[in-house]
Amino acid sequence: MANRRDFIKVSALGIGGLAVSASAFNILKAAVPQDLISKDTDPQKGLKRYPTYCEVCFWKCAGWTYTDENGKIIKIIGNEEDPHCNGRLCPRGTGGVGMYYDSDRLTTPLIREGEPGSQTFRKASWDEALGLVASKMDEIKQKYGPEAMAVFNHGSSGKFFGHLLKAYGSSNIVAPSYAQCRGPREVGFAATFGSGVGSPEPTDIRDTKCLVLIGSHLGENMHNSQVQEMSDAIDKGTTIITVDPRLSTVASKSKHWLPIKPSTDMALLLAWMHVLIYEEIYDKEYVEKYTFGFEQLKNHVKNMTPEWAYGITTIKPDVIRKTAREMANAAPATIIHPGRHVTWYGDDSQRSRAIAILNALVGSWGRRGGFYFKESMKLPSYPHPAYPKPKWSWKDTHDGKYPLAGLAVANTLIEASIPSEDNKHQIHGWLVTGTNLPLTMPDKPTLAKAMQALDFMVVVDTMPMEITGWADVILPECTYLERYDAIRTSPNREPYLALRMPAAEPLGDSKPAWWMAKQLGEKLGLSEYFDYEDYTEVLDWQLQKVGSSLDEMKKIGIKKFDRKSGGLYLLPGEDYEFNTNSGKIELYSTDFQAEGFDPLPKYTPHPEPPSGFYRLIYGRAPMHTFSRTANNPNLTDLMAENDCWINPKVASQWGIDNGQYIWLKNQDGIVSDFPIRVRITERIRWDSIYMVHGFGHKDKKLSRAYGKGAADSYMITNVMVDPVMGGTGMRGNFVTFLTDDPHV
Amino acid sequence: MKEELIISGRMNPGIDPYLNIWHWHIPVYLFLGGLAAGILFFAALYTIMGREKEMPTAVKWATFLVPGALVFGLMALFFDLKHQLYFWQLYTTVRFESPMSWGAWVLMFITPLSMVWAASYIKEAIPTWEWRFKFLDQLEALVVKHRKALAWAMLALSIILGIYTGILLSAFNARPLWNTSILGPLFLVSGLSTGAAVIMWMSKNYMERKVMSMIDLVLIIVELFFIIHLFMGFLASTAVQIEAAELFLGGPFTVSFWVFVVILGLIFPAILEILKLRGYKIPVAVPALLILFGGLVFRFIMVEAGQVTRYLY
């Protein structure tokens, strides 16, 4: 039968289908030749691209923002030259368009009318809002001195407000990512190797033969280049050893999964040291040449046998020995990963020390397949007058505690904002940018008290996150897709520079941070510190100084430079001075000893859940970043709420069904505001429950995130503070289940 | 414990958590299509057998319902389409592998045919009827002259229409509940049974009613046999089909199927028919209504339950 479609062709977009053959049996179907597909429908037509680096998380992958012929942002693709992403962005980076199109974005400056914590604001002009901020900051300077102003930050905006604050006279610039996340490992590694770990971690996963993850859920955290290198490692047949109470994604891909009892990791690390030393399979030459304190270490772990560790960790002794031997076998291409979020039980600097010591024993630091020597590009600062010297700083708020803290500790600065008899260094004003403190900080009662006591708080954010409800002034920042920012100088195997430039005009009345800082600076009489009209002048000046230019970077997005600081790895037999007191890798830490802390890590037992309670374990999902993306439409499509993982045995004891919604109550009686959906799974132990962090938003203005899932941070009221550097251990909280709504 | 879940938040409207893309439009159309097929079948059959005098309702009066039923069914289908402006694309091609294409074309022929057939008997129902246009008179004469040929055409088309409503569903082997070749014959028999019920109900002729009710009884028994066969087939088949059968054997559709379709729609009317044949006085509307009701509910349940069953997740 003739195919009528040849005669009746109405639509120009039709892909002229040739008839499927006229037979009830399956004989050859004539397929449409590809060249009949109309080129008029080519969606690639008219695409333009602008270089950027992602701001959704801290990995800062460089990429290209694509706009269509109408100038609308349509997609973001990774920059192939960038070692952070190799042309492949993670789901949050790809979903960055959702951040731009989020209808709940802040679009105008807002000034509070009413009590702190209540959410009545009125729209204001930039002039009025910035004028108010400047006048309040001046007031604080007059009354208490500029040191009483602090900046809480995370992300690119911190650079501009930090510069502003220093020009204003305070050095109280704090990032919660230090004491609430990776601070302890910086201290632990710095004390051992003379250098912190930094971000991205200089782990040579690409060439490693044995990757040990204790406290790292690579693959659920999308640390882009590390996940990519891990995938290459899987292809090569690399041994992966994962220590995790939960079967994480990477644990399921590991050769050995050690389902450790939570809070006992230190015992395992010490037992591994014991095996390496007493079976004499550690890297003898490396230890001999580069380390200090081996004999003390050997003596220290004499009785810390695998049998001893078995009783504590429930990991069988032969497994401990087998995995230690695997590590030694692969050495020096062995990585015991430092982890990222290491604030667990308050002895975290010591646990990071143990990890550092293990790495030293297998000789991985500075060796191929272990840790390489990273290098970052040094860009000269745009000229400005010298900063005034503050009379006191965050260190003074510690009252002698946390002597080894290298950066400001957010929890102590928060406590320092609460007036009291003993508080000699009170903080009276906060500028918060890029961090949602109520969901980030544990111990919400103290935070609330501090925020209530403040004279003034200004919040700079793109979204109406919970923190904005506490502000006196809210300044709307435009997203990273709409602004210029400082050049990215992250460390890597080779130094790179990456440019961020806007792909579209800022939405509504939102503005970039550099503009806000400059305007504030001018209103505060600090214009000499902002001696430029537009930030592009600064960028061009900096780039010219290193042999590039803004125009060049706009075309290429990312530029590689040559290493200047020596080789990636130690040459065999090379003499090397480590940046420690002894000039060697300190297995026995003189820094710790000097401050009265254990120079060699010890195992301390931590509280266990009472009967009927389960340890609250939290982590990440690859499609979300903290609480920041919970409203992003592209990403809520993937995961709109978190689940509470419960072991089937526990669920059947409680009579809880899969998919049921329950409320959680912690050991201090705090009840979750919203119910959380239960996922009954064999992947979690019977003494713990697991949930992804970043949900349970309480701000109604976040239309997609409000009320979805439960917030783990509100359940974290028992904070175990690390005496070494002030880190807040958060995994010592236990929850029980409430099947009926406790809020009625 | 085994888990299998989609972790990227898929919730496509109409597809998740289970398929829900066909609503009332499809079962209503299937019912009306089956009913029309049944009526036209008996009309054609008795015309061919030369028994127009004894079976006037079957041959003439019942067919007056058919054009309306078919048009209403087609309109329901049209409203079910989600890209309605392009509905005419259906008629630009014949695709032999697509039962839906057959259906579109069969309906294209059988609807005017049924209108013509019914129109040719209007003068008998309303003696004073006069056609507006001359060519209609000629058309009527043509139809009357070639009644037998037309009846054969209608017989074939009505069987195709009846069986195609079942084959339409059984062609979708991705829905385990529909993936059975007995669905075609089952829907055909059900359609014939509903047609016979309508004829029986409308008929004023005692003999005709008796014949139709006996035919209906036989059809009901065949239908019951097919239903048993259907479930036996499922339970002896693959895991997904066993799960599909379990929807009706303890699952959410158990009560509605066995009570409304089997007991009220088949067994009870069959008992009433037997009693009537034995001489008890039973108003004819009761079994007829129950059969029609059972047929409609049967199609509603099949379409909804079928969409619930799937191969994966």
Next chain:
Amino acid sequence: MRYAMAIDTRKCVGCSDCVVACQTENNVPIGYCRDWITETVDGSYPNVEIELRTERCNHCDNAPCVRCCPTGASHIVEGGNVLVTPDECIGCGACIQSCPYDARYSHPEGYVDKCTFCNHLVIKGQQPACVSVCPTKCMYFGDLDDPDSDVSKALKNRKYKTLAPEAGTKPQIFYMI
């Protein structure tokens, strides 16, 4: 020429980047997705195994959706990719009913939509958006008939499976296990 995809389940971490990349590349409306991630868990703590898979339309060799389409809107192009011509689709939903993988959905504009293996990129020699973005590089795409293509090389030395082979559709996405 027969396009096919191979997915290495050993490397997939279930990050769902493929889902978002497809959404931004193909203008998929919010609330809909053309591909998705499935997780299967088996065992009893601590002897548990999981498998992660990214799934989409399998562009089957014996595609029931093409067979049952009454207008021919659902058709196969050179290379074997199954596509839908929006202006020929009447939105009857037959193809949605016929897909054992539930890969199709009804687009808000009325026609039926699904994964196209990014045909508009493939004809230019590029890879589908999901394959180019995958951070673990667990997805391979190419011409099965070419022994040097990515997909042929990936499948050469590995065991693999397809989904619901009993449905008889001859799917062209192979999961390396």
